[in-house]
Amino acid sequence: GENVEQHPSTLSVQEGDSAVIKCTYSDSASNYFPWYKQELGKRPQLIIDIRSNVGEKKDQRIAVTLNKTAKHFSLHITETQPEDSAVYFCAALSLYGQNFVFGPGTRLSVLP
């Protein structure tokens, strides 16, 4: 089955700097890769996603890149702000099933 790894597990950056979180997946049949943000005590919320037929997607300060050959995808946050502090989860969904597999999460702290 699919296995998703996520690094780093914790990340601290200064306000205004960029943050990058990387995920790798094992199942080459996976074709949908969402990123979720979870604030303390809240539910996960989708912030950006990408499909396997696209290499990069951007939404304001957030971007996701996908390397299908290497089976990894990354979240990039530019000009970080304190409200970006949260736990971020990546996930993968197989083309042949509907079984979402999540990474273990990255706790991002943006220091003022």
Add this chain to the structure above:
Amino acid sequence: EAQVTQNPRYLITVTGKKLTVTCSQNMNHEYMSWYRQDPGLGLRQIYYSMNVEVTDKGDVPEGYKVSRKEKRNFPLILESPSPNQTSLYFCASSLGAGDNTQYFGPGTRLTVL
């Protein structure tokens, strides 16, 4: 308002006492799913359903049951809860048919003593 609701939000119970956590969505979504969230492990899928009367196991289905008799409801049943099922549970739904955007419920914090 489009939403996914779960009840109860908090539950403390004892080993072996059957319980049900309800999940309902008002978006006419075909796909519904249950996850448990434990520190350091992320979200792990328990069961999912692609439509009415269609359910399938996720990565951690042992000790859980689900049913999908109506499109809007997807209850999670623990017939004989054990302490290792103490966790934070999330229900989620998505439209399906190529739209995989998942919307999560508010979560249910379950403690089994």
